[in-house]
Amino acid sequence: MIAEAGLAALWLAALLAGAQLLFAWAAVAKGNADALRLIRPVTVAQGVLTGLAMTLLIILFLRSDMSVYLVAANSHSMKPFIYKFAGAWGNHEGSMLLWVAVMSLAGAAVALFERGLDKRTHIATLGAQAAISLGFYAFLLLASNPFARLDPAARDGQGLNPLLQDPGLAFHPPTLYIGYVGLSVAFSFAVGALLTRQVNARFARAVRPWVLAAWILLTFGITAGSYWAYYELGWGGWWFWDPVENASLMPWLAATALLHSASVLATRDALRAWTIMLAVVAFAMSMIGTFLVRSGILTSVHAFAVDPTRGSFILILLGIYIGGALILFALRAHTVNEGARFDPVSREAMLVINNLLLCVILALVLIGTLYPLLTEMMGVRVSVGPPYFNTIIGPIALALMVVLVIGPMLRWRKDDAKLLLRRAAVPGGLALLALIAIVGLSSRAVGLLPTLGLAVAAALALASLAPLWKRNLLRTPLFTYGMVIAHFGCAVSLAGMASESAFSSERLAAAKPGDTYEIAGMTVRLDSVMPFAGPNWTAMQAALTVSKDGRVIGVAHPQARFFSDPPTPTTESVQMTRWNGQLYLVLGEALEDGRWQLRIWWKPFVTFIWLGGGLIALGGVLALIGRVRRERRNSKAQASAAAAMVAA
Amino acid sequence: MNKRLLILWVPLIAYLIFLVVASLGLNRDQQQVVQSRMIGKPVPGIDLPAASSMKPALSTKQMADGKPRLLNVFASWCVPCAAEAPQLAQLAQRGVRIDAVAIRDARPDVDAFLKRHGDPFQRIGLDARSTLQFYLGSSGVPETFVVDGKGIIRYQHIGYIGPQDVEMLMQKLREAET
Numbered sequence: 001m002i003a004e005a006g007l008a009a010l011w012l013a014a015l016l017a018g019a020q021l022l023f024a025w026a027a028v029a030k031g032n033a034d035a036l037r038l039i040r041p042v043t044v045a046q047g048v049l050t051g052l053a054m055t056l057l058i059i060l061f062l063r064s065d066m067s068v069y070l071v072a073a074n075s076h077s078m079k080p081f082i083y084k085f086a087g088a089w090g091n092h093e094g095s096m097l098l099w100v101a102v103m104s105l106a107g108a109a110v111a112l113f114e115r116g117l118d119k120r121t122h123i124a125t126l127g128a129q130a131a132i133s134l135g136f137y138a139f140l141l142l143a144s145n146p147f148a149r150l151d152p153a154a155r156d157g158q159g160l161n162p163l164l165q166d167p168g169l170a171f172h173p174p175t176l177y178i179g180y181v182g183l184s185v186a187f188s189f190a191v192g193a194l195l196t197r198q199v200n201a202r203f204a205r206a207v208r209p210w211v212l213a214a215w216i217l218l219t220f221g222i223t224a225g226s227y228w229a230y231y232e233l234g235w236g237g238w239w240f241w242d243p244v245e246n247a248s249l250m251p252w253l254a255a256t257a258l259l260h261s262a263s264v265l266a267t268r269d270a271l272r273a274w275t276i277m278l279a280v281v282a283f284a285m286s287m288i289g290t291f292l293v294r295s296g297i298l299t300s301v302h303a304f305a306v307d308p309t310r311g312s313f314i315l316i317l318l319g320i321y322i323g324g325a326l327i328l329f330a331l332r333a334h335t336v337n338e339g340a341r342f343d344p345v346s347r348e349a350m351l352v353i354n355n356l357l358l359c360v361i362l363a364l365v366l367i368g369t370l371y372p373l374l375t376e377m378m379g380v381r382v383s384v385g386p387p388y389f390n391t392i393i394g395p396i397a398l399a400l401m402v403v404l405v406i407g408p409m410l411r412w413r414k415d416d417a418k419l420l421l422r423r424a425a426v427p428g429g430l431a432l433l434a435l436i437a438i439v440g441l442s443s444r445a446v447g448l449l450p451t452l453g454l455a456v457a458a459a460l461a462l463a464s465l466a467p468l469w470k471r472n473l474l475r476t477p478l479f480t481y482g483m484v485i486a487h488f489g490c491a492v493s494l495a496g497m498a499s500e501s502a503f504s505s506e507r508l509a510a511a512k513p514g515d516t517y518e519i520a521g522m523t524v525r526l527d528s529v530m531p532f533a534g535p536n537w538t539a540m541q542a543a544l545t546v547s548k549d550g551r552v553i554g555v556a557h558p559q560a561r562f563f564s565d566p567p568t569p570t571t572e573s574v575q576m577t578r579w580n581g582q583l584y585l586v587l588g589e590a591l592e593d594g595r596w597q598l599r600i601w602w603k604p605f606v607t608f609i610w611l612g613g614g615l616i617a618l619g620g621v622l623a624l625i626g627r628v629r630r631e632r633r634n635s636k637a638q639a640s641a642a643a644a645m646v647a648a
Numbered sequence: 649m650n651k652r653l654l655i656l657w658v659p660l661i662a663y664l665i666f667l668v669v670a671s672l673g674l675n676r677d678q679q680q681v682v683q684s685r686m687i688g689k690p691v692p693g694i695d696l697p698a699a700s701s702m703k704p705a706l707s708t709k710q711m712a713d714g715k716p717r718l719l720n721v722f723a724s725w726c727v728p729c730a731a732e733a734p735q736l737a738q739l740a741q742r743g744v745r746i747d748a749v750a751i752r753d754a755r756p757d758v759d760a761f762l763k764r765h766g767d768p769f770q771r772i773g774l775d776a777r778s779t780l781q782f783y784l785g786s787s788g789v790p791e792t793f794v795v796d797g798k799g800i801i802r803y804q805h806i807g808y809i810g811p812q813d814v815e816m817l818m819q820k821l822r823e824a825e826t
Contacts, residue, residue, distance in 0.1 A: 277659065284663070291670070311674050319667055326660040333656045370666070373673045383787060508754030588725060591760035597725070 003068050003147040006056035010097075010147075013049035013104060014137035016042050017130045020107075024127025028120055028195065036123065040111045043126055046133070047108030054088075054101040057146055061088040067153035070094060070146050076157040078536055086170030089177075092294065092310065093146035098174055100136045102181045106210075107133065110185060115635055117189075117206045118198060125192030132184055135317040143313050166232055175221035176248050180286035182214025183251060186258065187283035187325065190276045194328050199272045199336045204265035207279065209628055211259050216620035218252040223613030234571035234586045236601050238500070238609055241389040246369045247289030250362055254282035257358040260351050268412055270339040270348055273329075274355070280329060284322040285362070291318060292369065343414035350407035357400040364392055394449045401456045401494055404487055405463040423466070431459035446502045453498030460491035478626030486619025493612025499581075499605040507600040510591050520602035522548045522583065527555075529587070529596055537563045539572070542587045542596065546576060553578075558587040582606050684785030684793075684804045691719065691799050692783035696773025699750035700758045706747055706773030708780065712799030716824035717745040718817070719793040720769070721781060723753050724761035726789045728808035733765035735809040740768030744821060748772045751781050751789050792817070796824035 020042045026035035060068050061084050064077040074091045075084055083090075089098040107129045114122055140146070189207040193199045225248065230238040239245065258278040265275045291314040342348040368384045409423045435455040438446060464487035467480055507519050516525045525545045532541035539559040546553045559572040576583040581604035588597025686692075693709035711717070720736065722729040740746055748769045750758050758772065775781055784793065786804075794803035794817065802824045805813065 273656075280659075288666075312671075315667070315670055315674065322663060323660070323667070326663055330656040330660055334653050370669065373669060377669065377672060387782075508757060510754075510756035510760050591757070591764065595756075595760060597757060 002056050002060055002063075002065070003149060006053045006060075007145065007147040009049045009053040009056070010100075010137070010141060013046045013053070013100075014134065014141060016046040016049065017104070017133045017137060020046065020130035021127055021134065024123050024130060027123045028127065036119075039123060039126055043104075043111040043130075044108045047105045050097075050101040050104040054097055057094060057097060058085060058088045060147075061085065064157065066155070066157060067150055069148045069150040072150050072154035072157050074157065076536075079157075080535060082167065082170060089174055090170070093140075093144045095173060095177060096136065096140050096144050097146045099177055099181060100133065100140055102178050103129070103133055103136065103184060106181055106185050110188075110210075114206060116202055116631060118196075118202065121192050121196045121198045121203065123192075124195045125188045128188035128191040128195075129185065132188065132321055135320065139310075139313050139317065143310060166228065172221055172225050172228060175217050175224065179214045179217035179221055179255075180251060180283075180290065182210050182217065183255060183279075183282045183286050185210040186214065186279045187321075190279035191325055191328065194276060194325075194332045194336075197332065197335055199276055201266050201269045204262045204275065205631060208259075208262045208266055209624060209631075211255060211262055211279075211282075212620055212624045212627065215252070215255040215259050216617050216624065218248070218255055219613060219617040219620060222248050222252055223610050223617065226613070227610045231573055231575055232570075234573040234599075236506075236584055236586075236599070236603070238606070241368070241384075241386050243369050244293050246365050247292050250365055250369075251282055251286040251289055253358050253362040253365070254278060254285045257355045257362075258282050261355050264348050264351050265339070268340050268342065268348060270342060271352070271355075272336045272339045273333040276329060276333065276336070278355070280322065280325045281359075281362075284318070284325075285366075287314065287318050287322065288366075291315060340413075342412075345410065345415050345417050345420065347407060347410040347412050347415070350403055350410055353403050354400065354407060357396055357403065361393055361396050361400070364396070365389070368392075390449075398449070398452055398456060401460055401490065404490060405456070405460050408467050408483065408487065409463065424463075427459035427463040427466075430462055431455040434458040442502075450498040450502035453494055454502070457491045457495035457498060460494065461488060464488040464491055477630065479623040479630070480626075482619045482621070482623030482626055484619070485622060486616045489612045489615025489617075489619055491612070492608050492615055493610075496605050496608025496610075496612060500603050500609065503604045504606075505602045507598075509598045509600070510595045511598040512593070512595045517598075517600060519583070519600050520581075520604075522546055522553070522602070524583075524585070524600055526596070526598060529590075532559065534561070537561050540587065540590070540596075542585075542598075544574075544585055546583060556583075556585050558585045560587050560589065577607060580604055683806070684801070686783075686785045686801050687804055689801060691793075691795055691801055692780065694773075694780045694783065696749065696775055696780060699748075699753060699755065699772040699774035700762055701755060702759065702762065702767070703769060703772045706749065706771040708773075711747075711795055712797065714797040715745065716794065716796045716802075716821050717747060718821070719784075719795050720746055720748040721751060721784070721786050721789055721791040721793070722748055723751045723789045724757040725753070726751075729790045730761070730765050732790055732809040733768075735811060735814050736768040737766045738814055739809075739817060742818065744818070745770055749775045749780055751775050751778055794820045794824050 020039060023035040023039040023042060026032040027039060057070075060071055061075055062081075064071065064075060064084065066072045066077075070091060070093050071087075074094075075087045079087065087094075089095045107126065110122075110129065111126055114125075117125070186207050189203065189210070193203040225245070226238050229240065229245075230236070258275065258281075261271045261275045261278055264271045291311065294310055294314060368388055371384050405427055406420065406424060409420060432455070435451065438451050438454055464484055467484055468476060505520055507517050509515070509517055511517070511526045513526055513528050516523050523546070525547070527543040527545055529540055529542045532539045539561040541557050541559045544556045544558065546556060554576055556574040556576055558574040561570045561572050563570065571586055571588070573584060573586045576585070581602060584599075584601040584603055586599040588599065590596055691708045691711050693707070695707045695709065696705060698705040708719075711719075718739065736746060746768050748771070750772055753774060753776070755774070758774070762769075773780065784801075786793075788806070790808055792805040792809060793801050794805075796802050803820045805817065809817065
């Protein structure tokens with residue numbers, strides 16, 4: 001009965017979403033007071049129902065109810081608890097249900113907690129949110145029912161892709177998904193504001209926490225995904241420009257731009273139409289990303305179940321929502337005033353450049369991702385790989401980092417170029433020193449891009465701290481700390497990327513027990529290779545002793561694993577983290593006469609890449625807390641001021 | 649309508665183009681291989697070091713010696729490459745000259761691979777950074793190119809050579825002699 005209850009809850013929630021859209025229309029267009037009163041309870045009830053449906057699906061997975069098709073196809077009774085749990089969303093239907101659940105819970109939160117926006121825009125936003133939800137309900141209920149029964153029930157499940165049996169990955173897709181949903185809320189705000197022609201600083205302040213929250217999750221999700229690809233695939237790389245990776249990167253780029261332009265709108269009431277446009281683009285990118293991943297339109301190493309029907313469905317939704325929003329934008333954007341003016345030398349101007357560079361990168365990633373599809377129309381089959389992306393995007397990303405050095409040093413509205421030069425002198429000098437040091441001290445040729453990357457990283461690390469210079473650190477607002485930490489994180493991440501690409505060393509060997517290999521001043525000794533059994537896999541496990549200057553640093557156990565159900569071989573690499581980098585060890589296949597393939601990498605400061613990503617996300621968290629607290633204090637102050645007026 | 653207003657429609661138009669491309673792409677048949685554009689063109693001339701301690705190095709600059717041959721793109725870490733070894737051996741026995749490129753490989757690994765799976769090759773070049781592979785327009789391993797006596801690529805076989813492919817390759821080699 002659990003599955004039927006879940007399905008009923010979903011249908012009910014879909015009906016409520018219809019009601020929500022209707023009430024919003026009646027309230028905004030007709031000024032109907034009853035509709036106005038009803039819309040908030042309806043939104044909250046819808047959130048509760050979809051939350052319930054998601055919980056019921058998780059319960060079905062935990063109980064391994066093999067009479068439910070989705071459970072039988074994606075789970076297994078022998079699977080560890082945590083993966084049964086994560087299995088609920090590790091498939092198409094479940095992840096769509098998760099999307100809908102998070103979306104309507106977010107709608108409920110907008111209904112309950114949003115106070116700053118004017119009433120009509122608030123209701124119009126909820127209406128837009130309902131319109132989007134309706135499409136996803138239709139998709140879920142008509143084309144991907146997660147609660148469908150299997151008759152007769154299966155004896156046991158068909159397992160989960162063993163590559164996905166990893167704690168990082170169990171929580172990686174939902175993190176991205178929830179981030180996408182956050183962008184859908186920003187999209188709804190933008191549509192609401194366009195409908196009521198209220199694109200202003202209040203709108204920006206209302207939308208900013210949602211953009212920030214979505215952006216934090218995307219940052220975190222991408223960082224975690226990159227690390228997962230790095231240690232799980234055993235290829236030693238951390239970003240492969242795979243269509244699925246790009247699908248998560250594009251919304252992040254748009255969200256980063258949106259975050260900064262919303263800041264300009266909130267602080268200076270400028271960039272109104274542009275901010276709206278970015279809100280539409282950000283959500284469009286998350287839907288396009290979902291479309292590219294789920295439709296199987298592009299060939300990717302991520303082997304998702306491919307179904308053109310589902311692809312068509314998402315494409316239709318994309319057409320309706322994004323097309324509709326863009327038509328609305330074209331019709332309404334000219335009625336939006338330009339907003340406040342600013343000088344070419346000002347923080348706004350730098351933020352505009354930041355936005356433009358981010359959009360250029362976004363466009364290039366999108367073109368690179370879609371290019372194979374385009375040329376195929378003309379009968380030519382090509383694939384676009386890392387050489388394109390690295391060559392084209394590397395320099396622009398580096399330029400973006402230079403803007404990041406300068407931007408926060410400038411004042412709002414208007415600043416003096418001479419003063420800027422004086423302020424930028426110290427980080428600039430540091431970058432120059434770094435450049436000389438790398439070129440002078442490095443024993444081998446370092447590429448141009450990594451060299452410049454390290455120099456810019458040095459300048460950025462210092463410049464990112466500038467907003468704290470000569471300030472009372474206790475009175476500095478939390479969101480300023482957020483900005484400082486996030487920008488510092490960019491420097492850390494950039495340093496990691498540049499260092500990894502410039503200074504990595506690699507050893508490939510056919511090793512037999514007793515062999516030793518030297519890498520980066522360390523000695524790696526293959527002691528033995530023994531069989532090893534896990535809960536649902538078996539493996540050959542190597543014992544590698546790593547020592548430096550005769551002292552043993554540690555013993556590593558990389559494995560070549562074999563999962564039984566479905567039969568899949570995987571490699572379980574081992575990373576030994578030192579303060580200055582990582583030793584990356586992979587056991588390959590057995591060769592003859594007792595030798596084993598062994599891959600050893602030394603990747604200096606590679607961990608900085610993800611450490612930086614973590615710092616960027618942490619900066620976002622601090623900014624979010626700081627902003628929400630500030631808004632709350634402001635609205636309280638306004639309320640008490642109003643009360644004082646009444647009392648007087 | 650003035651220019652500023654027209655600009656506002658640009659995003660919509662760009663978006664519509666995307667929708668058209670995506671919907672066309674969705675309905676096409678899913679063909680998963682990418683044919684090289686180098687067919688009919690000379691093999692790119694690159695000097696590669698020897699990939700094995702038992703074999704001479706490979707320079708693709710010397711391929712125009714009057715007789716056709718196969719150029720096999722493989723790697724010791726590639727499972728289908730091991731699976732096609734018997735077919736390559738059969739081709740070699742029938743007098744076909746086979747040169748090879750080992751992609752992203754290491755000398756000890758290639759030695760072990762040859763010992764284990766047999767060695768039908770005349771020369772093996774080590775393509776550590778996939779340079780030749782890139783210029784050949786090869787998108788994966790294994791792939792096999794038919795090169796004629798003038799050093800022109802005549803045919804590209806993508807994926808592993810199955811027992812049913814041997815005759816087809818012999819035929820392609822005969823065609824390359826003309």
